[in-house]
Amino acid sequence: MRRELRAEWTKVRTAPGTAWLPVAAVALTVAVSAAATALVSCPSAGCRYDAPKVGLSGIQAGQAIIVILAVLSVGAEYGTGMIHTTLVAMPRRTAVLAAKATILTALTSAAGTVAVLGCVLAGRLVLPRNGFIPARGYPLLSLADGPTFRAAAGSVLYLVLIGLFALGVATTVRDSATAVGLVFGLLYVLSVLPYLISDPGWGRFLWRISPMNAGLAIQSTRHLAALPLGPWAGLGVLAGWAAGALLTGGLLFRLRDA
Amino acid sequence: MTFAYGARSFARLSRAEWTKFRTVRGWVLGMVAAVLVTVGLGLFAASGSHSSCGGPDDVCPAVPIGPDGQAVDDKFFFVHRALNGDGSITVRVTSLTGRIRLPDVTPGVRREVPRVEPWAKAGVIVKDGTRQGAAYAALMVTGRHGVRLQHDFVHDTAGGRSGVSETAPRWLRLVRSGGELTGYESADGRRWAKVGTARPQGLPATVRIGLFAACPGDLTVTQADLGGAIAASRFAQATAVFDHVSLQGEMSGGAWRHDDIGAAKEPDGAIHHPGGVVRTGGTFTVTGVGDIAPRTDGQTIEKTLSGLLAGLIVVVVVAVVFVTAEYRRGLIRTTLLAGPRRGRTLTAKAVVIAAVTFAAGLIAAGVTVPLGAHVLRANGNDILPVGPLTELRVVAGTAALLAVTAVLALALGTVVRRGTVAITGAIALVVLPRVLATTSVLPVEASRWLLRVTPAAGFAIQQSIPAYPQVTAFFSPQAGYYPLSPWAGFAVSCGYAALALALAVLALRRRDA
Numbered sequence: 001m002r003r004e005l006r007a008e009w010t011k012v013r014t015a016p017g018t019a020w021l022p023v024a025a026v027a028l029t030v031a032v033s034a035a036a037t038a039l040v041s042c043p044s045a046g047c048r049y050d051a052p053k054v055g056l057s058g059i060q061a062g063q064a065i066i067v068i069l070a071v072l073s074v075g076a077e078y079g080t081g082m083i084h085t086t087l088v089a090m091p092r093r094t095a096v097l098a099a100k101a102t103i104l105t106a107l108t109s110a111a112g113t114v115a116v117l118g119c120v121l122a123g124r125l126v127l128p129r130n131g132f133i134p135a136r137g138y139p140l141l142s143l144a145d146g147p148t149f150r151a152a153a154g155s156v157l158y159l160v161l162i163g164l165f166a167l168g169v170a171t172t173v174r175d176s177a178t179a180v181g182l183v184f185g186l187l188y189v190l191s192v193l194p195y196l197i198s199d200p201g202w203g204r205f206l207w208r209i210s211p212m213n214a215g216l217a218i219q220s221t222r223h224l225a226a227l228p229l230g231p232w233a234g235l236g237v238l239a240g241w242a243a244g245a246l247l248t249g250g251l252l253f254r255l256r257d258a
Numbered sequence: 259m260t261f262a263y264g265a266r267s268f269a270r271l272s273r274a275e276w277t278k279f280r281t282v283r284g285w286v287l288g289m290v291a292a293v294l295v296t297v298g299l300g301l302f303a304a305s306g307s308h309s310s311c312g313g314p315d316d317v318c319p320a321v322p323i324g325p326d327g328q329a330v331d332d333k334f335f336f337v338h339r340a341l342n343g344d345g346s347i348t349v350r351v352t353s354l355t356g357r358i359r360l361p362d363v364t365p366g367v368r369r370e371v372p373r374v375e376p377w378a379k380a381g382v383i384v385k386d387g388t389r390q391g392a393a394y395a396a397l398m399v400t401g402r403h404g405v406r407l408q409h410d411f412v413h414d415t416a417g418g419r420s421g422v423s424e425t426a427p428r429w430l431r432l433v434r435s436g437g438e439l440t441g442y443e444s445a446d447g448r449r450w451a452k453v454g455t456a457r458p459q460g461l462p463a464t465v466r467i468g469l470f471a472a473c474p475g476d477l478t479v480t481q482a483d484l485g486g487a488i489a490a491s492r493f494a495q496a497t498a499v500f501d502h503v504s505l506q507g508e509m510s511g512g513a514w515r516h517d518d519i520g521a522a523k524e525p526d527g528a529i530h531h532p533g534g535v536v537r538t539g540g541t542f543t544v545t546g547v548g549d550i551a552p553r554t555d556g557q558t559i560e561k562t563l564s565g566l567l568a569g570l571i572v573v574v575v576v577a578v579v580f581v582t583a584e585y586r587r588g589l590i591r592t593t594l595l596a597g598p599r600r601g602r603t604l605t606a607k608a609v610v611i612a613a614v615t616f617a618a619g620l621i622a623a624g625v626t627v628p629l630g631a632h633v634l635r636a637n638g639n640d641i642l643p644v645g646p647l648t649e650l651r652v653v654a655g656t657a658a659l660l661a662v663t664a665v666l667a668l669a670l671g672t673v674v675r676r677g678t679v680a681i682t683g684a685i686a687l688v689v690l691p692r693v694l695a696t697t698s699v700l701p702v703e704a705s706r707w708l709l710r711v712t713p714a715a716g717f718a719i720q721q722s723i724p725a726y727p728q729v730t731a732f733f734s735p736q737a738g739y740y741p742l743s744p745w746a747g748f749a750v751s752c753g754y755a756a757l758a759l760a761l762a763v764l765a766l767r768r769r770d771a
Contacts, residue, residue: 017676039704048480060694064686068678075678079586177582177677181575184685188693189568193303195697195736196564198557198639202306213697 004090004099012073012103021069022111025159029062030118037123042131042138051138052151053219055123059155060216062115063162066108067183070166073100075176083258093254101167101246108163112156120152147221154218154235161235161242162187165211168245171253186241187212204228211241271597271606279610282583285576289618292572292660296622297629299565304633307557309640321553321640322391322520324411325459328723329556329642331474332390332411333520333548335533336383338468345507346433347382347467349500350447351399354380354422358476359493376402377730380471380498380544382432384439386461390520393458396470396550397432397441401496405430406728407441409456411552414728417443417453422498434507437461447502467505468514471498471533471546474730479702489732493531497545520548552723554731557639558738560652560720562630567689569622570663574688577611577664578671578680585675590771601763604672608665608759615664619657627653644722655719655748662748662755663688666713669758673765687713687754695735702734706741713754715740718747 012018036057040049074097077083090096123141132138143149169186170179191212194203207213207228217227217234224230229237279285324330356374363369381398395409397417405417405428422428429444441453475491514537522530533546584590597603627649631641644652667684674680691714695705709715718740725733733739740747 036700036704040701057700061686061690064682064690068682071678177575177579177681180678180681181571181685184682184689185568185571188685188689189299189571192567192693192696193299193564196561197303198307198309 001095001099004092004095005102007086007090008073008096008099008103012107015076017076018069018072021065021072022107025062025065025069025111026115026118028065029058029115030122031058032061033058033119034122034126037126037130040130042133042136044131044136046136047131048223049132050220050222051123051127051132052141052148052221055127055141056116056119056151056155056219058115058119059158059219060212063159063187064184066111066159066163067166067180067187069107070104070163071170071176071179071183073104073170074167075170075174075179078174078258079176087258094250097171097246097250097253101164104163104167105160108160109156112159115159116152116155119155120148150231151219151221154231157235158215158218158238161215161238162211165238165242165245168242168247168249171249172245209237211238214238268602268606271603272609274593274596275607275610279580279614285580288572288576289614292569292576292615293618293622295572296563296565296569297626299568300562300626300630301633303564304562304630305637307561307634307637307639309557309638319522321556323643324391324552325393326410326412327643327645328412329553329640330391330411331520331549331551331553332392334470334472334550335516335535335544335546336385336388336466336468336470336519337514337516337535337542337544338383338385338388338466339505339509339514340464340511341384341434341467341505342464342508342510344435345467345505345509346431347384347506348429348431348447348502348504349382349469350427350429350502351380351422351498351500352427353424353499354378354399354401354496355498356401356473356494356496361478361490361492374401374496375473375476375494375730376400377549377728378473378494378496379406379550380469380496380500380546381430382468383470384432384434384458384461384465384467386458386465388466388517388519393461394550395432395439395441395456395458397430397443397453398470399428399430399498403728405443405453407454407456408550408728409439409458411550412726413456414726415441415454415456417441418451420445429502432467434465434467464510469498469500469503469535469542469544470550471496471544472548472550473546474549474551477730477732479732489734491730493547495531495533495545495547497543500542500544501540503540503542549730551729552726553642554723554726554729554733555737557634557641558722559627559631559641559644559649560722560738562626562634563623563652563656563720565626566622566656566660567692569619570660570689571685573615573618573660573664574667574684575681577615577667578677578684580611581607581668581671582675582677582680585771586677594771600766604759604763604766608668611664611668612661616657616661619660620654622660623653623656642723648722651744652720652722655744659716659719659748659751662716662751663713666751666755666758669755669762672762673758688716688751689714692717705735709735709747710741710750713751715742715747716751718742719744 166183190210194207197203214234215238218231321329322332358373360369378401379398383396385394386392399422404419407415429447431442433440439456442450444450473494473496476494479489531547536543671680691708691712725739
């Protein structure tokens with residue numbers, strides 16, 4: 001496994017395209033979060049916003065870059081034919097996929113941690129100016145606060161799981177373009193559908209199985225009772241999607257010719 | 259080079275691109291998938307939307323239909339007489355007051371405050387009988403929007419901006435001459451200013467003429483826990499005092515009559531929130547609840563197109579791959595050898611992908627909208643009716659939006675030459691703003707901004723019911739009310755596609771393939 005890990009790390013490190021993707025993910029996440037915190041405001045009459053969730057809303061955009069990173073880590077090999085070389089050098093296919101997943105997890109958690117810290121910092125700086133003050137029930141965003149820490153750390157986990165999910169899908173379909181389309185469809189379209197269906201029963205059901213809605217429940221710190229799923233259960237749904245995609249991809253990777 | 263030769267060579271290039279498209283199985287299957295996913299998700303969403311009105315027999319009251327065919331609210335207190343032929347009514351309004359119910363603090367304890375709703379309205383009206391939805395013209399004072407002349411539910415002309423108070427009464431006069439009604443207002447009953455002229459549809463010789471009062475429910479908008487906002491409407495009523503009532507013309511049918519038009523009945527037969535009139539000498543005090551306005555809440559035909567977002571993603575993937583596959587396989591060199599005028603070659607590609615996606619979109623929307631509307635109606639939902647031209651605009655506009663998005667994606671693919679990046683870019687530009695505007699915690703203003711400046715502005719082409727400025731309602735992007743008018747929004751999307759295509763031609767000309 002060490003050989004595979006080293007080979008995959010060398011690939012990621014030296015490919016010109018993938019090197020800047022984690023940086024882009026951090027920049028996009030923090031920028032969108034900062035914009036969202038600058039746009040919301042809490043009037044003196046009070047408001048119902050979930051401040052940590054607003055501060056972390058950039059994750060919804062930043063995850064797109066993580067998806068690209070994950071999809072390219074396997075899709076690009078199929079696109080260029082590099083996969084043949086890879087499998088000649090390292091015939092243990094499960095180990096190859098595990099190495100790819102490990103490297104991706106390491107990269108995503110590093111980028112995710114930096115991005116989340118940036119978001120919390122932006123929230124600390126901007127939110128109090130827009131009326132999110134202790135007098136209206138909004139203390140300064142702080143990782144020492146239990147629910148806020150859960151939201152922040154959970155967001156990093158969320159990004160990791162999104163990356164693994166995309167990796168599994170890309171391994172299954174073996175084409176970057178199709179994989180990216182499929183993952184975005186499952187993430188974004190499935191996340192709007194509950195809002196477009198007026199039947200509340202179906203709406204809540206779709207909300208529960210949607211990887212993005214359920215997964216982002218981990219960011220909620222208020223009105224938890226109104227959520228169709230609890231924070232950890234929601235992240236569990238996303239973990240289920242990731243596991244399913246990775247298992248399918250891994251099985252097909254072993255069974256099919258490259 | 260002559261024009262005919264140029265046209266012929268362009269036709270040849272387009273044909274070559276069309277041959278490429280139709281012979282790659284994955285792309286054709288992609289288009290079929292785009293159609294199927296749009297139709298399938300749309301019908302699924304429609305079949306999941308049930309509506310019922312409760313009550314013993316679970317029959318919803320029929321929604322009144324206005325003279326132009328749209329669903330309307332027509333609920334007000336009407337004090338009226340019959341007028342044959344031409345004539346006029348003149349009144350002095352000395353006060354307009356109201357009551358509004360506030361959200362309960364202690365459950366079950368009603369809190370009402372004296373306050374006038376901004377669109378509370380009272381004045382003089384000429385109507386084709388007392389049937390809900392009948393043609394009318396009304397001259398009125400409003401809570402906060404001055405004097406207005408409105409007719410047939412959707413038409414609104416602003417008069418003077420000043421309201422009514424004890425010290426500053428307002429005189430109103432509505433003159434009927436054939437099919438035309440002219441409104442005048444005055445501060446003292448001597449010097450009159452013309453407000454405007456209205457021509458209600460098909461007004462018969464004998465009409466009902468008189469006084470009215472109405473008041474739309476008071477609107478509060480709160481932040482929803484799962485994102486977006488919730489609008490709630492609460493009871494509000496308006497009371498106006500009229501004196502110096504004078505009628506000119508041939509009156510028939512005896513004395514004044516009064517009706518609570520469109521009043522809702524309780525199970526025991528009593529009227530829910532009744533209006534009323536008190537007459538003392540020449541003074542009429544009229545109280546009304548409800549509104550005379552086009553209806554803006556309810557299902558719309560474009561609600562059936564919820565699967566379009568998924569269809570859009572498939573179209574983006576196919577359009578991007580239509581060009582990036584050429585780079586990956588080196589086919590681009592052959593293509594440019596056969597069509598060395600690169601701008602022309604790329605334009606031919608854009609024309610082919612636009613035509614294919616437009617056709618696919620036309621099939622998808624053409625099936626989904628009528629079928630989805632049928633399913634929604636069968637599930638007890640009221641769909642706000644629209645004319646055939648609007649329905650055509652929604653269907654063809656949806657197809658055109660797909661085509662424009664495909665061109666944008668193709669251009670992005672040409673510029674960046676990497677499928678994944680181009681697909682992500684196109685989705686981030688077109689799909690993501692719509693998703694954020696619908697589901698996120700973003701405040702309404704930010705959602706509107708997103709739908710104004712991004713290529714997602716083109717979704718406005720699907721809006722079938724306009725946001726009327728004279729109607730009290732929460733016109734949110736979530737409910738399908740876009741910040742730009744349908745064609746303006748579509749033009750924004752077209753602008754982005756044209757810009758991207760121009761950049762792509764430039765990039766293709768400058769770079770080695």
